Amino acid sequence: MALSNIANALLGGVLIGGAATLFFWLTGRIAGISGVIASLLFFKERLWPALFLSGIVAGAAIFYALGGSAPVPRGSFPLWLLAFSGVLVGFGTALARGCTSGHGVCGLGRLSLRSLVATLTFLSVGLLATFVVRHIFGVV
Amino acid sequence: MANIFALITGLIFGFGLALSGMTHPEKVLGFLDVAGQWDTSLLFVLCGAVGVTVVSFRFITKLKAPVFAPIFRLPESNAIDKPLLIGSALFGTGWGISGYCPGPAVALLASPNWELWVFLPAMLLGYVLHWYLFKPQAQKSAAAAPENTKAEPPTCG
Structure with missing residues (x-):
């Protein structure tokens, strides 16, 4: 594994944590993406969620415009499996009220036991799901 | 004012996501695939991000109020209950199948492909x-709650 991968991962993580810090300090809100999406979809205050999510798209766009690599679609990944996983991610994060950002980055930062349990749960189930899909069903 | 900072912090967040490698679903699966060629680099994303928040949030929660809002909006629930466990398990299943979680799914609107x-x-x-x-x-x-909490979204995730 290239050292630059680790450096990018670490620096990217610090930026994510830094953004979550600024967001919390300035607006008093937790920068959890699934919560922000739910706000945009279902609640009256739509301006700040729309701006925050637009910022995320713009930030990624800047990275790609500067020559950062964007993902290439997998050739053989089954469409129905992708759709199924999308519904699970949406429904699951709504039910658990948090995803990798809300429970992972912010919840762990607040030393929340609830978020620690959530993070350990989705990480361990994620490991298992990847194992089953890749090594038992042979989907890559 | 808070709205402008929502945009700016989102921008930093999105750049960080893309830089970290989280927007590559195959890289995420490489991290979750401990039985394959395990790619540990994404562990550093979590370490970097939580390393910052675990320090900064200690200081911020001691403040009386955020800069551009009257109060902090923290999740009300500390409960480790069925919705938390089932929801996280469903999310983990979906994440482990495809390698997408909500943040990267939004960020990838900057470079969408059919997936x-x-x-x-x-x-x-x-x-x-x-x-x-x-x-x-x-x-x-x-x-049942006071009126102004009616339009309040779930404060997490």
Whole structure:
């Protein structure tokens, strides 16, 4: 594994944590993406969620415009499996009220036991799901 | 003012996501695939991010109020209950299948390919399904709560 991968991962993580810090300090809100999406979809205050999510798209766009690599679609990944996983991610994060950002980055930062349990749960189930899909069903 | 900073912090967040490698679903699966060629680099994303928040949040929660809002909006629940466990397990299943979680799915609108056009609408459908299944409860508890909390989204995730 290239050292630059680790450096990018670490620096990217610090930026994510830094953004979550600024967001919390300035607006008093937790920068959890699934919560922000739910706000945009279902609640009256739509301006700040729309701006925050637009910022995320713009930030990624800047990275790609500067020559950062964007993902290439997998050739053989089954469409129905992708759709199924999308519904699970949406429904699951709504039910658990948090995803990798809300429970992972912010919840762990607040030393929340609830978020620690959530993070350990989705990480361990994620490991298992990847194992089953890749090594038992042979989907890559 | 808070709205401008929502945009700016989102921008930093999105750049960080893309830089970290989290927007590459195959890289995420490489991290979750401990039985394959395990790619540990994404562990450093979590370490970097939580390393910052675990220090900064200690200081911020000691403040009386955030800069551009009257109060901090923290999640009300500390409960480790069925919705948390089942929801996290469902999320982990979906994440482990495809390698997408909500943040990267949004960020990838900057460089969408056909995978995103399948995943993102499906994810939004998941939110809509949850809302219509659990909305009556949400309305009930909102009706019992003070008026200004009625339009308040779930403060997490």
